[in-house]
Amino acid sequence: MKYRIPSLIAAVAMLASPLAARAEGTIRIAQQFGIAYLLLDVVQDQKLIEKHAKAQGLGEVEVEWNQISGATAMNEALLSGSLDVVSAGVPPMLTLWDRTKGKQNVKAISALGSLPNYLITNNPKVKTLKDFSDKDRIAVPAAGTGFQSRTLQIETAKQFGKDDFKRFDTISVSLPHPDATAALIAGGSEINSHFSSAPFYYQAMDANKAVHKVLSSYDILGGPATFNVLYTTQKFHDENPKTYKAFYAALKEAEQYVKADKTRAAQLFIRAQKSKLPLDFVRKIIEDPENDFTIVPFRTAVYADELFKLGVLKNKAASWKDYFFDEAFAQGS
């Protein structure tokens, strides 16, 4: 008798909730460190997801933000279900797409911007890729598998032949960007080269006159190319359509926000990341015409083709739309 009301409530609750374990309206996002993730800083600071969710009639949306370093940790968090949306370079996203095709079907949501990565060195003898010797060490965040290593492998295959594409992996060392920059500025370390991303190569080239550029990822890819992307599983995309659309709209608005006023965006970056970099320095980076903070993907198909040719990817993508969700199909390459 006394259990009738609680059991009635439980029965109604069970009928009301959908079969999915979590109802729509929560999203767990992770970003990495650096100015390349500016669009996500804007989305978080201006609470754009909550705004667009309300506009769509979704009501309250719970957004959980995380900051992790490294594509491998991102991939593992996504696979194990700890995160819904993760961000990393194009090659790690392609690797995960390749391994989960037909299973979890991980695909990209949108780009986060086209930014170049510079291969810089403080060794005066090194002017081109052929000048690197056994004595040099190239620092990258994730040796062998990250964005920088894959881009270097593609160029190595072009210059030294497909069979030798891992040639520079033997002198690559895994080191986070800040540590590598410090080593290059100080000099005298075994680490004398760094495949660096913004703002680190700006800092290194400003602080030490011996540091010079060997090549840029834009040269390797044939023009401005997407650096990093957001990606998620098919399950999250299908089970949370409204949240997904709200997120995509928030990203689009973030792009407009940055393009409208670059000084305001620089101030937002410093505030959101608690950065000690001077405002002028950050503004200079955002205004640099090489850096395009856009959600439209550019030249991602170059990675898909080249990495398939090198045997890193087992599946061939017919076009860039194979590894993007359809909301992004309007424009891209």
Place this chain on the structure above:
Amino acid sequence: MNAAVLTVRPDVEYVLSAAPPALKPRALPAWRRVLQHDGVRRGIVLVVLAAVWEALARWQANDLLLPTFVQTLRAFVEGVASGELLVKTGISLSVLLKSYVIGIAAAFVLTSLAAATRVGRDLLSTLTAMFNPLPAIALLPVALLWFGLGQGSLMFVLVHSVLWPLALATHAGFQAVPETLRMAGRNYGLRGLRYVLQILVPAALPAILSGLKISWAFAWRTLIAAELVFGASSGKGGLGWYIFQNRNELYTDRVFAGLAMVVVIGLVVEALVFRTLERLTVQRWGMQRTNQ
């Protein structure tokens, strides 16, 4: 005195009845005879584990998180056939063996000093108490600063992980050598190094062997962990690097194959090296049970 009278007892033959059938020795049934062998029983344990693994992995159906036993076996065979796994294992083992030998030599010097002099004893007990609990991996950043990115820092860390457990075990073994043996040694006029080599080491051999096994395990563990953290040493990675790289590339079956290789090497070293050493020394001398 009374003359002892010897009574001659007649010979008697006691005829025994036949033994009851229940007491006759019987041959063991075939399956029991097979199970007598150690290796067979262990093999059955391994087969059952493999079957449970396969069932679990198929039920999970997520081979990026848990590949099946068959997938791991295939990755292992491919790795061995292409030579990659063997080359990387060889690199790891060569660094390990060099450091192991240096560690043994250093431990021997330290404990001999401790056996001979009071200063040596103080030095050994203080150093061991300080450095034994310090994990070798914690020293890796310091080693990288001092010795750079090459093999030097790896060997430094490995010698640390071998030296202290071995010195501790050897010293305990030496302390336990009975006084009778020591006096016998002094009777022969043995002094110094000959005394240590001919009296102390053989008498303490069970403790020394146990120390050797423990420090091998520590060194192996430290090496794999250091390679995961440290990356490629002088351009050629070892087994830990193989595991790390395949985890980055999301080839989880190759990660498991690398782990399986670590296990296989552990089993091989235990069975071939340590057990043979035991059989030839301490078990033959009656210092250790033979576990029949």
